Amino acid sequence: MSFVHLGRKPATDETPSGLLLDCHARIRSFAQLAVRLAEDDAPNAELADAAARVHRYFTQALPLHVADEEQSLAPRLRRFAPDVGEALATMELEHRAHDEILANLVPAWDALRSDPSLRRDTLDDARRLRSQLETHLAAEERVVLPAIARLPAEEARAILAELRARRAT
Ligand SMILES: [Fe+2]
Numbered sequence: 001m002s003f004v005h006l007g008r009k010p011a012t013d014e015t016p017s018g019l020l021l022d023c024h025a026r027i028r029s030f031a032q033l034a035v036r037l038a039e040d041d042a043p044n045a046e047l048a049d050a051a052a053r054v055h056r057y058f059t060q061a062l063p064l065h066v067a068d069e070e071q072s073l074a075p076r077l078r079r080f081a082p083d084v085g086e087a088l089a090t091m092e093l094e095h096r097a098h099d100e101i102l103a104n105l106v107p108a109w110d111a112l113r114s115d116p117s118l119r120r121d122t123l124d125d126a127r128r129l130r131s132q133l134e135t136h137l138a139a140e141e142r143v144v145l146p147a148i149a150r151l152p153a154e155e156a157r158a159i160l161a162e163l164r165a166r167r168a169t
């Protein structure tokens, strides 16, 4: 088994939608890695490395993506594309549901770095997280991200600047 191909950075398309879709590719990859980490047998060093990577991704990178959507995207879409308001409300509720699952997984990933046998305890939550994220990302890609095209150009530029700034700090 190799975890090496999971979690790689995809090519970046420097538009708000392109950056957010790149994030989605990484979210799918790390959600898959979280399940494989719990399911597969691998050398302890490889399991510890995978646990460190999912821990880092879901505690550091995912919150930036959620901030992109809730702070940069949602307020502008509510103003300029109010018909997606319901989808935005669902999106934000689902973010909170992901946080609840991650509240179990994050300390478990931390613990299994020193005791890889604990990884089996993360399987149910990892599968639940992957399943919820699949539904969530698909809905965003179907309804929310296409609405960015309806924003005035200066609003799209402001989103791009905020996304970049969030990663530069
Ligand atoms: Fe989201």
Ligand SMILES: [Fe+2]
Binding pocket: 020, 024, 065, 069, 137, 140
């Ligand atoms: Fe998203």
